[in-house]
Amino acid sequence: MTKSVVILGAGAWGSALATLAKANDHKVHIWSRRSSRTLEKLVEDADIIVSAVSMKGVRDVVSQLQGLPLSPEIIFVTATKGLDPQTTCTPSQIWQEAFPNHPVVVLSGPNLSQEIQQELPAATVVASNVTSAAEVVQLVFSSNRFRVYTNADPLGVELGGTLKNVMAIAAGVCDGLQLGTNAKAALLTRGLTEMVRIGVHWGAKQETFYGLSGLGDLLATGNSPLSRNYQVGYQLACGKSLTEILTHLQGTAEGINTTKVLMLRSKQQNISMPITEQVYRLLQAEVTPRQALLELMLRDIKPEYNE
Numbered sequence: 001m002t003k004s005v006v007i008l009g010a011g012a013w014g015s016a017l018a019t020l021a022k023a024n025d026h027k028v029h030i031w032s033r034r035s036s037r038t039l040e041k042l043v044e045d046a047d048i049i050v051s052a053v054s055m056k057g058v059r060d061v062v063s064q065l066q067g068l069p070l071s072p073e074i075i076f077v078t079a080t081k082g083l084d085p086q087t088t089c090t091p092s093q094i095w096q097e098a099f100p101n102h103p104v105v106v107l108s109g110p111n112l113s114q115e116i117q118q119e120l121p122a123a124t125v126v127a128s129n130v131t132s133a134a135e136v137v138q139l140v141f142s143s144n145r146f147r148v149y150t151n152a153d154p155l156g157v158e159l160g161g162t163l164k165n166v167m168a169i170a171a172g173v174c175d176g177l178q179l180g181t182n183a184k185a186a187l188l189t190r191g192l193t194e195m196v197r198i199g200v201h202w203g204a205k206q207e208t209f210y211g212l213s214g215l216g217d218l219l220a221t222g223n224s225p226l227s228r229n230y231q232v233g234y235q236l237a238c239g240k241s242l243t244e245i246l247t248h249l250q251g252t253a254e255g256i257n258t259t260k261v262l263m264l265r266s267k268q269q270n271i272s273m274p275i276t277e278q279v280y281r282l283l284q285a286e287v288t289p290r291q292a293l294l295e296l297m298l299r300d301i302k303p304e305y306n307e
């Protein structure tokens, strides 16, 4: 059945999601701050509102929508991979708090938007506490080039896509320093352990991190120069300053803010996150890439599990 889909955010990801829904013959409108059409007009007959704005815009768009008369049937989909710097909340928690009577669906997976726009095949996950809502969203986006799975752990799916951005920065550093394949495998594997450690403590399910939105997205962004987070790490390793990198970066690298939020949370909750800590110190220019590497290599030796 044809759905009316409003996509908030005309950036790289909002545009790619619009392409996918349009290809399935849904009625799609993209809204951005620069749109000539008002948000009120666009959401008038919406069935689904997809938020693809970067983290810094989430609270803005939520509060704009809160002031509008919305159909109680509307499903919200959040595709943002970030954390709120003030509260450490995930975007879906912000949406759900603002709209407690609407279903909220998280969409996350290994989905580099440029590849999707090139019509290369990809897979993703839509997760919600309301299974029927996740299934509606699954149908809207599924096609022979975009395979969509449902999942009942929205927090885990959201954190998988969000936490991996920190590891994508680290992976970029690893490649920028030309540390080789063994180092990269070690980094991504221990990075996943770190994601699981904090994610499970947060309330997510461990197995979710071994799926598309955790391991899958870690492999995609940790190995692709298309990832903005990877690009940040790579260029830091090549000696550029963060300010210099951000001046020329196309789009948003959410991992920079996410690293700060994670450091705060891991300190408050006494959770060991050594890779995140070195990425943080590197972003703050407190260590060089080589010093960060040595710090990680020279940590106390220990068993692989039960740290």
Ligand SMILES: NC(=O)C1=CN([C@@H]2O[C@H](COP(=O)(O)OP(=O)(O)OC[C@H]3O[C@@H](n4cnc5c(N)ncnc54)[C@H](OP(=O)(O)O)[C@@H]3O)[C@@H](O)[C@H]2O)C=CC1
Binding pocket: 008, 009, 010, 011, 012, 013, 014, 032, 033, 034, 052, 053, 054, 055, 056, 057, 058, 060, 061, 079, 080, 081, 082, 111, 112, 113, 114, 250, 251, 252, 254
């Ligand atoms: N690109 C990708 O491959 C993927 C990205 N994501 C995630 O999707 C999110 C968006 O990424 P992406 O599209 O690449 O980023 P871009 O930088 O390309 O776009 C960011 C979008 O957010 C909007 N925005 C920012 N602040 C505000 C605000 N205060 N009010 C309204 N809109 C705002 C921007 O609007 P404006 O243009 O007006 O500035 C723009 O539309 C990120 O969280 C990212 O991690 C997830 C999967 C894949």
Ligand SMILES: O=C(CO)COP(=O)(O)O
Binding pocket: 081, 109, 110, 111, 112, 113, 165, 168, 217, 220, 221, 226, 227, 228, 229, 230, 252, 253, 254
């Ligand atoms: O999350 C992404 C792909 O799944 C996009 O990664 P970047 O934000 O690092 O470009």
